[in-house]
Amino acid sequence: MTLGRYDYERRYRKRMRAGAIKFLLLAALVLGVGLFSYQMGIEQLKGRDVTLREEIATLSRQKAELELLATQMQHAARTAEARAAELEGRLQREVPTGELAKLTQLVSERLKSGIDANRLSFVISQAQVQRNCQPADTKRFTLSTPLLKGGARGVTFGNGTVTVTGEGQSAHNAQGNAESWFDPGQPVTIRITGIGGKTATVTGVLPLHQSLVVDNSEYRFTFAASQRSFVEVTADRCTYP
Template sequence: MTLSSYNPRDRYRDRAVKRFNKTIVLLILLGGSAAMGFMIGRENAVSQIESLKKDIETKETQMEELQNELTSVRADAQTATSRFELLRSQYEKDLPQAGPTREIFEMVRKQIEDGMAPERLAFVIRSARPPQNCSDPSSKRFVVRTPAYNGPSSIVSVGEGAVNVSGTGESAHGRGGQVEAWFDPTQKVTVTFKTADGKEETRNGVLPFQHSLIAAGREYRFNFAEGEKSFVKVTFDSCDYP
């Protein structure tokens, strides 16, 4: 009888060795793949970081340039504001916005626009002089006629008849809304000036106001203000002209 040399244990051991070897190979492949993936990922990350750094540096450079431009613009704006304020103060100093100087400037401008020669206008201004031989101020009053006033005419004569002054206005209203005979001092009144040679001019406005005119070789200056009920008080004087 012949005995076989086959040993089952060897067969199981060979199978175990093969499985172990396969496992080792698989682990090596997995490890290599992981290592390769890590290296590739690391290179990509490094590349992205470098790209981000460049972007940040570019943005910082642009931000610095914008900051410099903004600083320059602010400086230019401050300079322009300072120049504007200086020019405005000089303008207001040389040309007041209100008052007699402004009124005179506007009159001169209008005369030139209307065709008066600047040389002629300059001659007239240089020929002007302070008032001389003026009379003492005097005061009179007159009734302002209204639509509801039925009384006699009221006229003030000035300079021995050189100028006659009268006025009209709007009727006042009582508490109940009824129309009164006297004038409303809060509304405009119209004052009429008539000279001895027949010339006539008017002045319209809310009291008080002033007016002047030339008559009989003299300049008459008037100041009108509210007087007692129905009346306007006029204060006047006259000076040689020219």
């Protein structure tokens, strides 16, 4: 009886030791796996931290580069705006406008036509505000129309030096029929002819203005509608230049 009981207890203790060993081995295994996993997690976190730090550093460099580029572009834009303002001011100062632009175009056309630049400069330099002019002379004449073409119509100025003629469109009566006199509400054409064949033509609705230089005199004409069928012309004759 004593021997059987002893064997039973010994086997029990042996099983307990084996179970404890297994438990310890299993705990060690679990602990080892846990520690390994923890270490792997730490390493991964370290790797991610390094990667994030590198990405942050890259983004910071890119941000700095973009800020520098933006600053350079702003500086370039301000420089361009200042340059544009300078060019606009220079354009306004140097490019002629208004009456000066007309005179510049006229001088350019005269030079292209072959007039000597020295002569043109002399003429301009001799122009004065106060001019030597004769009293204005006013006359009137009838305009030719499609129904009034026959006969000589016109007036002369400067003892026949300049002849003025013209033509217009026929007026219409209440019935819509054309009349022999011109319609002052329609464009007319006035021709000024000087001795030697020099001419000037102006077209439009009255009143009109035109000038012609003949010899050493400049004739300035003003044309206005007068009594039916007539045009009144006023001529100023001044020494040229």
